[in-house]
Every structure is written in structure tokens, then in C-alpha cells.
Amino acid sequence: MESSNISFSEIFKMYPVEEGSLIPLLQTSQATYGYISGEIVEAIAGYLKMTESQVFGVASFYSQFRFTEPGRHSISVCLGTACHVSGGATLMETFEREMNIKPGECTPDKKFDLNRVACLGCCALAPVVKIDNDIHAKVNIIKLKEMWGRYE
Amino acid sequence: MNNFTKLQKKSSVEWNALLNPEEPVIYLGMASCGKAAGADKVKQAILNTLREIDRPAKLIEVGCIGTCYLEPIMDITAFGNPRVSFGNVDEKFAESIIRKYLLDKECHKGKVLGYLGSKSFDGIPGLFEQPMLKSQIRIVTKNCGLIDPENINHYIANDGYKGLLNALEKTPDEVIEEITIAGLRGRGGAGFPTGIKWRTCRNTQADKKYLICNADEGDPGAFMNRLLIESDPHAVLEGMLIAAYAIGATQGYIYIRAEYPLAIVRLQHALKQMEEYGLIGKRILGSKFSFDIKIKEGAGAFVCGEETSLIHSIEGKRGMPRTRPPFPAVSGLHEKPTVINNVETLGTVPHILRNGSKWYRQFGVEGNFGTKTFSLVGKIRRSGLIEVPLGTPLRKIIFDIGGGTQKPFKAVQTGGPSGGCIPKELLDTPVTYETLASVGSIMGSGGLIVMDQDTCVVDVARYFLDFIQKESCGKCTPCRVGTRHMVEILEKICHGEAEAEYLDKLESLARLVKSTSLCGLGQTAPNPVLTTLRYFRPEYVEHINEYYCPALVCNALIEYTVIKEKCTGCQRCVSVCPTGAITGPRSEPHNLDINKCIKCRACYDVCRFDAIAGNAIIITSRKEE
Numbered sequence: 030m031e032s033s034n035i036s037f038s039e040i041f042k043m044y045p046v047e048e049g050s051l052i053p054l055l056q057t058s059q060a061t062y063g064y065i066s067g068e069i070v071e072a073i074a075g076y077l078k079m080t081e082s083q084v085f086g087v088a089s090f091y092s093q094f095r096f097t098e099p100g101r102h103s104i105s106v107c108l109g110t111a112c113h114v115s116g117g118a119t120l121m122e123t124f125e126r127e128m129n130i131k132p133g134e135c136t137p138d139k140k141f142d143l144n145r146v147a148c149l150g151c152c153a154l155a156p157v158v159k160i161d162n163d164i165h166a167k168v169n170i171i172k173l174k175e176m177w178g179r180y181e
Numbered sequence: 182m183n184n185f186t187k188l189q190k191k192s193s194v195e196w197n198a199l200l201n202p203e204e205p206v207i208y209l210g211m212a213s214c215g216k217a218a219g220a221d222k223v224k225q226a227i228l229n230t231l232r233e234i235d236r237p238a239k240l241i242e243v244g245c246i247g248t249c250y251l252e253p254i255m256d257i258t259a260f261g262n263p264r265v266s267f268g269n270v271d272e273k274f275a276e277s278i279i280r281k282y283l284l285d286k287e288c289h290k291g292k293v294l295g296y297l298g299s300k301s302f303d304g305i306p307g308l309f310e311q312p313m314l315k316s317q318i319r320i321v322t323k324n325c326g327l328i329d330p331e332n333i334n335h336y337i338a339n340d341g342y343k344g345l346l347n348a349l350e351k352t353p354d355e356v357i358e359e360i361t362i363a364g365l366r367g368r369g370g371a372g373f374p375t376g377i378k379w380r381t382c383r384n385t386q387a388d389k390k391y392l393i394c395n396a397d398e399g400d401p402g403a404f405m406n407r408l409l410i411e412s413d414p415h416a417v418l419e420g421m422l423i424a425a426y427a428i429g430a431t432q433g434y435i436y437i438r439a440e441y442p443l444a445i446v447r448l449q450h451a452l453k454q455m456e457e458y459g460l461i462g463k464r465i466l467g468s469k470f471s472f473d474i475k476i477k478e479g480a481g482a483f484v485c486g487e488e489t490s491l492i493h494s495i496e497g498k499r500g501m502p503r504t505r506p507p508f509p510a511v512s513g514l515h516e517k518p519t520v521i522n523n524v525e526t527l528g529t530v531p532h533i534l535r536n537g538s539k540w541y542r543q544f545g546v547e548g549n550f551g552t553k554t555f556s557l558v559g560k561i562r563r564s565g566l567i568e569v570p571l572g573t574p575l576r577k578i579i580f581d582i583g584g585g586t587q588k589p590f591k592a593v594q595t596g597g598p599s600g601g602c603i604p605k606e607l608l609d610t611p612v613t614y615e616t617l618a619s620v621g622s623i624m625g626s627g628g629l630i631v632m633d634q635d636t637c638v639v640d641v642a643r644y645f646l647d648f649i650q651k652e653s654c655g656k657c658t659p660c661r662v663g664t665r666h667m668v669e670i671l672e673k674i675c676h677g678e679a680e681a682e683y684l685d686k687l688e689s690l691a692r693l694v695k696s697t698s699l700c701g702l703g704q705t706a707p708n709p710v711l712t713t714l715r716y717f718r719p720e721y722v723e724h725i726n727e728y729y730c731p732a733l734v735c736n737a738l739i740e741y742t743v744i745k746e747k748c749t750g751c752q753r754c755v756s757v758c759p760t761g762a763i764t765g766p767r768s769e770p771h772n773l774d775i776n777k778c779i780k781c782r783a784c785y786d787v788c789r790f791d792a793i794a795g796n797a798i799i800i801t802s803r804k805e806e
Contacts (some may be wrong), residue, residue, distance in 0.1 A: 051497035054441070059299055090499040090654075091480035110402030110597065110630045111558040113644050119782050126759060126781070133454055147483065147648070149440060150219045150404035152556055152628075153249030153564035162442075164217035170783045171757065171790070 035061050037072045046077055055088050062096045091116065092147075100135040101143040102180050104160050109148030113157040116169070120156055123170055141177070183796040185466055186420055188458060189337055196425075200298065205238040205259035205283055209690045210252060210326055211542030212245035212411040213443050214404075216645035218252035219271065226272035227255070230279045238283065243804035244412020246326025246780040249565035251294065256328070260286055263301070266294040266308050274729035297327070302401050313563045316581050318544060319529045320552050322568045325412035330447050331452040336415040342460065344531030348423045349468045358382060360530065363538035364550035367524030369395060369486070370596065371701070372614035373529075374756040381510040382428040382518045388475040389521040392430040394527055395491060396444070398438035399483040400597035401648065402408070403628030405554040406524040410437075413528075414451040418474070420527030423464065423534055426732040428520050433474040436491055440482060448476055468548035483598075483652035487700050488513075488521045490654070491599055498728065501654045502700035525554055534739055549613040553624070557583045559594075560662040561633035569612075576608040579631055588633040592716070596625025599705030601712030602638055610744050621712040623705060643671035645709040649702065660703030661695035667710060674721060677728040688714055714751045727804045736780045739802045754798065773798075 040057050046049035050071070058069045063166035065088055072079045088094045106121045121132070124143050128136050135142040151157045158173065165176055199206055207227060207792060211220050224240070231238050238259075246254065250270030258264040259282060266276060269292055278289045282331045288305070295308030307735035308330065310718065319325075328335035336342075345664025348356050361376025380749050382390060394417060398406040410417060421433050426493060437445055452474060455461040463471045475497050484490045485500040492501040529551060535542045557576065558564045562584035575593060579585060592602045595612075601622030603610065614624045650664040670687045673679040684712050691707035691714075700703045714721065725730045730738040743754075743763070748770040754763050756769060762778040765771035775783075788798040 048497035052494065053478070055590050056480065078354065080628060087499055089756070093479075093481035103328065108401070108648075110628070110641075111564075113401075114559050114632060114636050114783070123759075123781060123783070126455070126779075130329065146440060147215070147399065147481070147652075148401035148403070150398070151214050152402050152404055152558035153214060153566075154217050154252070156556065157217060165214065166217040166219075169786050169790070170781070171787055174757075176703040180194065 037069070037076075039041040041072075041076045048077070048079075051077060051079070051084065051087055052091070055084075055094055059094060063099045064097060066096075095133065095144075097133070097135065098139070100139050102141050102161055103144060104141050104158065105144045105146040105149070105178070106132075107149045107151070107155070107159070108145050108155045109152060109155070111152035112148075112157060117156040119170065120158060120168060120173060123173060127174075142181070184459065185342070186444050188334075192334035192337035195334045198786050199241075199258065200264075201261060202239070202258055205236070205257060206264075207240050207748040208256035208264070208278070209240065209246050210254040211242040212408060213441070214245055214249045214408070215252045215254065215740075216443075220253040222272050223253045223255065223275045226275045227279065230276045234280060234284055234431045236283045238279075239244070241329050242331070242332050243327065243694070244325050245408050245566070246314075247322060247408065247566035247568075248294075248311065248563070248697060250563050254294070256297070257282055259283065260294065262288070262296075264297040265302060265305060266297060267292050268294045268375065289392060290359070299587045308677070312584060313466050313565065313567070313582055316577065317568050318552050318570050319526055319568050320532050320544070321409065321554060322375065322412075322566065325408065325566075326413055328413065330412050330414055331450050333415060333451065333458060336413065340535055341415055342419055343425075344534035345419050345422050346466070347468065347534045348426055349470060349754075353383060353427045356423065356534070359538050360533060361425070361531045363527060364548070365526065365533065365541070366614065367547070368525035368529070368553060369597070370623060374547060374638055375526055378510050378520055378522075379424065379428050381508065382430075382520045382558055385436050385511050385518040387518050388517075389432070390428055391432040391514045391517055392421060392425045392428060392433040393491065393495070393519060393521040394433065394435040394524060395486065395488075395521050396435055396441075397486045397491060398441075398526045398626065399481045399486045399526075399625050399652075400528050400599075400628050401555050401628050403595075405556055405566060405627045407441050409524055409528055409554070410441070411447055414444075414447045415455075416528045416531060417524050418448075418451055418455065419532035420522075422460070422472060424520060424522060424527060426470050428518075430520070433472060434477050434495060434514075435474060435479045436479055436485070436495060439478045445474070445476060445478065445535055451758075457786060458512055463556075464602070484700070484702050487702060490700070491521060492519065499654070501656045504699065505549060544570040546570075546613060548615070553612070553627060555627045555629045557629050558635065559629075559632070560586050560588070560633040561631040562587065565631055570683075572611045573605065574609050574611050577630065579608070583631065586631060586633040588635060589622060590631070591634050591636060592632045594622075594630040594632065594640060594641065594709070595628070596623040596705075596708070598648050599623055599626045599701070599708055600625045600628075602632075602636065602641065603712070604716040606716075615675075621715060622708060635732050635734070637730055637732035638717045638720055639671065639674055639730075640732070642709045642713045642733045643668065643675055646706065649706040650684065651704065656702060657690040657699035659694045659697040659701065660706065661691055664699075664706055665705070666690060667694070667707070670714075671710070674724050675735040676799045677724065677735075679725045683725065684714065684718070725802075728802075729804045730802045733800045733802055735802075739780065739800050740775055741773055741785065742779055742799055742801060743771050743778060744797045744799060749793060749795045751791070751793045751795075752785045753791050753794050757787050758781040758791050759783065
């Protein structure tokens with residue numbers, strides 16, 4: 030992550046010490062460091078005067094937060110309804126098989142992490158796969174293999 | 182108010198200049214759907230071409246008009262001609278349109294969709310004559326795809342903030358009265374009368390009140406809110422101002438999914454412009470009304486679309502619902518009276534205040550006035566976002582507007598995971614809150630998933646239940662445990678491991694979850710199962726008794742075969758097969774070893790789409806006793 034030299038306190042000072050700051054703090058931390066580490070949970074708990082289990086309890090409730098280091102590229106396979114009826118699940122299976130990882134995991138070479146997303150809202154172009162910030166439309170298995178070959 | 186009149190004048194001048202510009206204006210649809218279809222590359226091609234031909238022209242990024250199947254969409258206004266729209270524009274085509282038009286003044290007729298505005302264009306139809314647009318009544322989506330969503334002047338020039346002006350001239354009670362008479366009902370899905378919600382909040386005494394815009398569009402297969410915010414954010418923000426004025430709120434929140442980054446950017450930008458124009462903050466437009474809006478990003482939990490869960494999430498807690506009453510309009514965020522309205526509800530409010538409740542009541546049918554947007558997706562020819570009056574029959578939406586399906590139509594799912602699967606026999610059902618409920622479904626937020634004969638309804642029911650089971654917050658037992666068991670039964674049916682009595686078990690479990698769950702998520706979760714059992718029971722029975730999946734979807738019940746007579750021996754399938762199940766020398770029919778086949782569909786897709794291949798691989802499901 031390019032900005033990971035930002036310290037916790039720099040992030041924290043943007044938010045008041047109140048319960049309502051917890052989710053925005055987790056979001057900014059994840060955007061900065063790529064994932065929510067045990068260290069971050071501990072620091073947030075200290076800052077908001079909550080217990081670590083309260084912080085982790087909230088963080089683990091929401092699917093946005095990841096607790097393992099991400100890869101250099103993030104693959105999100107859309108499993109919304111429109112994508113499902115157009116073969117989204119098959120795409121997910123292909124990623125799982127070819128990369129030998131499960132959703133939420135990262136390849137051993139740290140190149141890709143694989144995620145499921147409930148819906149990207151591009152239903153008219155289903156099935157879609159998002160790699161980093163690029164949304165790829167009307168993906169099939171053949172397109173898919175070409176697609177990830179382009180990432181370093 | 183005089184300052185605002187000046188802004189209106191300035192905006193009109195700016196907008197009118199675009200209708201007959203001195204130098205050509207190019208518009209490009211850059212909502213998320215346009216970008217996914219390649220609009221970024223088209224934008225680069227436009228800029229490169231303009232540089233090469235060295236002609237001055239203005240490029241304006243707009244949202245999406247809703248005809249997503251035609252993306253990327255590009256419009257040009259030049260040489261005193263009306264704005265003309267082109268669809269499915271790739272890089273090469275963008276270049277050729279611009280060269281022809283700007284250099285030779287010749288408008289490319291290929292891929293032209295139509296012209297816009299009151300002046301006609303020789304040999305080109307009006308854009309709104311397009312089959313998908315023709316039968317629509319566009320109120321909420323009026324500006325979508327036409328104006329620059331990042332330019333507040335475009336919004337103001339198109340009657341923007343006139344609804345707010347009208348509201349501020351009325352008392353809050355009169356505003357609520359107007360909305361009540363208009364008969365506006367919550368567009369988030371449940372259809373609760375908006376006027377009553379506002380009235381309840383208004384009548385509750387408190388030192389602070391809140392207004393929340395629910396943009397947590399979690400329903401998979403629906404994107405109405407995303408498109409509206411990306412294409413016309415001020416419509417929603419104006420609605421929020423009016424609502425806040427009516428109920429007496431001083432602080433507003435927009436709770437929006439983090440999965441919609443572009444929509445968030447558009448809102449942030451819009452809020453900044455409102456600040457510059459004195460449309461937000463203290464003493465808005467010189468009145469006594471003060472209001473602030475904060476954006477709260479959701480963190481990915483479907484249940485947070487439910488009002489009380491959403492409130493807990495804003496408070497920094499796990500997004501779990503609580504029992505109601507008290508309703509949020511009485512005790513909501515931080516235990517203060519809070520109104521939570523859906524994006525589309527708020528987007529409709531300014532139109533009612535601009536044109537009056539009587540005007541609004543001319544659309545729709547008694548009890549269901551106005552229009553509703555739907556995202557029309559799945560196995561449909563013309564997919565995208567549409568807006569029609571309530572009471573429009575499903576058949577008209579799917580066939581006239583959507584162009585029907587390629588293969589025979591099977592069913593349509595309304596209301597997402599909380600809705601039901603409606604078969605072709607009921608296609609004449611008019612879309613109203615009550616009629617959809619009477620056939621076992623719900624209106625929902627507006628997702629319409631069209632299914633054809635290649636969609637397995639058992640698999641779809643399993644998909645929805647699996648989604649709900651994963652999203653269940655776990656607070657109440659019927660939803661947490663009940664949906665889990667329902668998924669298990671459905672998986673057994675899809676795997677051909679079920680017994681005949683499973684269907685009755687599934688049905689009674691579904692009824693139990695429906696009647697005893699705490700919140701809307703659990704109460705509606707069984708709808709996909711109950712409706713598919715009601716309308717497609719024979720298909721369930723075929724799965725169980727004959728191990729037969731007529732749609733050829735359920736992997737455990739299907740087989741892949743190579744038709745020797747058709748196979749050209751091109752080896753395309755051999756190279757894509759991940760398990761080496763297909764073998765055979767070049768130019769000779771290949772063999773498929775079903776013991777090695779993992780049914781990944783790679784060979785089937787390559788054989789179907791490749792020019793050399795002979796479409797020789799078929800999928801079958803054998804009926805067995």
C-alpha cells in the first residue's frame with residue numbers, strides 16, 4: 030500500500046472519540062493499510078475507549094473488512110442475481126480452481142486476492158468481474174483467462 | 182431569494198448555450214455501467230481524435246439514460262443541429278463519427294439512436310422513439326444521461342431547486358399535506374405512505390431530529406439508486422432538503438454502499454457546490470431553515486437496508502435490527518425522531534413540490550400514484566433502467582420495453598431476494614404494491630430479473646436463500662437457523678439427493694420463518710421458495726424423482742457430451758479443459774471422459790463461441806426413475 034507510512038494517530042485525529050466513529054475509522058484504516066490487522070484493532074479500541082472484542086465484533090459483522098493482507102491486485106467476482114443467472118458462479122469456481130484459493134484468500138505469491146461481492150450494480154452487463162478498479166463486463170471463461178494474464 | 186434568481190438566470194444561459202453551441206459539444210455516458218462497457222477507452226479515443234483533427238470541441242461527461250444495453254453512449258451537438266445520440270460506440274467508431282461530423286459536417290447514420298430536443302433532424306428519429314424509451318414516463322430519471330451530474334447549473338437550468346423554493350414558501354405542514362395528497366409511497370419496497378411517516382416525525386416533540394437517505398441498495402440485481410445518484414445527485418439532495426424542512430430535521434445522513442464509489446464521489450462533489458450556492462448549511466437561501474448533510478459509507482451488510490439496522494450501523498454498532506415500535510419516526514438515531522427515506526422516494530419529492538400533487542396523481546392508478554423505476558436485467562434483450570407509471574402490466578415492461586427474451590420466457594423475479602418468482606401465466610399482472618403481494622411477491626426496490634428456459638428456478642431459489650442465509654445477522658432464531666435448513670434442503674434437491682417428503686418440509690419451514698422472524702429480511706426471505714413451489718412445483722418434483730434439471734443448470738444432474746458427427750477436431754476444447762477430460766488428435770472427433778469432467782463449462786463456451794469449432798458439445802440431463 031503506497032500510503033502505509035501514515036501513522037495511526039494521523040488517521041485517528043480525523044475522528045472524534047465516539048462510538049459513531051468506529052466504522053469510518055475501520056474504513057479509513059483499511060483504505061490506508063489494506064486490511065485490518067490485530068494491531069489496528071488494538072489501537073482503535075484504545076482510542077475509542079472500547080474493548081478489542083467490541084471493535085472486532087463490529088468489524089467482523091461487515092463484509093467490507095478483511096483481516097488478512099491483500100494481494101497486489103484484488104479480484105472481486107460479482108455474485109448478484111443477474112450475474113448468477115448469467116454464469117457468475119462458474120467464474121468464481123474457475124478462479125478458485127485455477128488459483129487454488131478460496132474467496133477471502135490471497136495467492137501464495139501475493140499477486141491476487143479473491144473476493145465475492147454481492148452486487149456491483151452493473152447488472153445489465155452481467156456477468157461482471159472487478160479487478161482493482163476496472164469493471165470487466167460480459168465475462169466468460171475464455172475472456173477471464175486472458176484478463177488476469179494482463180496483470181503483473 | 183434574489184441571489185437564487187440570479188443563479189437561475191446564469192444557469193439558463195449556460196444550458197441554453199449548449200443547445201446551440203458555437204463549438205461542438207460531445208457528451209459521453211460515464212456512469213459505472215458506461216465505464217464497465219468501455220467508456221474510459223472511448224473518452225481517450227475522443228480526446229485523441231480531437232487533438233489529431235485540431236478542432237475545438239467540448240467534452241461533457243454525463244450519467245446514464247438507462248439504456249444500458251446500448252452503452253457506451255455518445256452524443257454530439259454541432260452546426261446548429263440538435264443533439265444526436267449514438268449507441269454501442271467503441272473507440273474506432275467514436276473516432277469515425279467525430280471525423281465525419283466535425284470535418285465533413287456529415288452525421289454518421291450507423292449506430293445512431295436518435296436526436297434530442299424539440300427541433301427535428303433530417304432522416305434521424307427522435308431518441309425517445311427508441312423501443313426501450315418510448316413507453317416510459319420519466320419523472321425521477323428526467324435528467325439522467327442528459328445533464329452533467331457534476332455541474333449544479335445544469336440541474337438548476339432544468340427546474341432544479343424550484344421544488345425547494347416552493348416548499349420554503351409553504352409551512353412544513355403544508356408540504357407534508359402536499360406529499361400526503363400526492364399519495365407518494367416509499368420506493369424502498371414496503372410502500373409505506375411517505376406523508377404519514379413525515380407527519381409522525383413532525384408531531385413528535387424533540388430537541389433534534391434526523392433525516393436519513395437510504396442508499397444502501399443491497400438487493401443484488403438492482404441499481405436504480407446507483408444510477409440516479411451517479412446521473413443526477415441534486416435530485417436526491419433537493420428531496421432531502423424538502424423532507425428535512427417538512428419534518429423539522431437539522432442533520433441529515435446519506436447511508437450509501439461502499440460498493441458504489443462513483444456515486445459517493447458525485448455526492449461529495451454535489452454537496453460542495455450546494456455549499457457554494459448557499460443551498461446547505463445555515464439559513465438556506467436566506468430562509469430560517471438550516472440543514473447539514475453527512476455521507477456515511479455502509480460497510481457491506483444487506484440487513485442494513487432495514488431501518489433499525491441502518492440506524493445501528495450509523496451509530497457504530499453491528500447492523501442488527503430491533504423490534505418496532507417505537508418506530509424510527511418517533512425514536513430513531515440516537516433515540517431522536519428520524520425519518521428514513523429511500524433514494525427514489527426523495528428523488529420524487531422535488532417534482533411533486535414543483536408541479537403539485539394533482540399533477541403527480543395523473544400518473545399511476547388509485548392507491549398507487551406516480552412512477553417507479555426498475556432495473557430490467559437477466560435474460561432480457563434490452564436491459565437497463567426504466568421508469569413506468571405504477572399499474573403498468575409486467576408484460577408491457579418485459580416485452581414492449583425490454584424486448585422480451587431470446588429463448589422462451591419462463592419467469593420474472595421482482596423484489597430481489599425478498600420477492601417472488603412470477604410465471605408467464607401472470608404476466609398481465611399490473612405492477613402495484615398490492616397486486617404483487619397478492620401473487621406472493623413484493624414490489625421491492627425495483628429489481629426485475631427476467632428468466633428464460635435456461636434458468637433453473639430451483640437453483641434460483643437456492644441462490645436467494647443462500648444469499649439471505651449468509652446475510653442473516655443472527656439475532657433471531659427463525660432467520661438464523663431456519664434459512665440455514667432451507668438452504669440445506671434446496672442444495673440436496675439441486676444435487677439429486679432429496680426425497681419426496683422434502684418439499685412439504687421445505688414449505689412448512691418457509692411458512693415458519695416468514696411468520697416468526699424479527700425483521701423484514703427474515704419475514705420475506707422465504708418468498709422465492711414459496712413462489713417457485715407455488716408456480717413451478719413440477720420442476721422441483723422432476724429434480725427429486727427423475728434427477729432431471731430441465732434448464733440444464735444443476736451440475737450434479739447434467740452431463741457434457743461431444744457429438745462426434747459435429748466435432749471438427751479443432752482442439753480448442755482440449756486446450757481449455759482444466760482436468761484433461763477431453764482428448765483426441767487434431768482433425769478427429771474428440772473424446773470426453775465424464776469421470777474426469779468437472780462440468781466447468783469451459784469447453785462448452787469455447788465450442789459455442791469459436792468460429793472454427795462446430796458447436797459440438799452439448800449438455801444433457803437424463804430422466805431416470
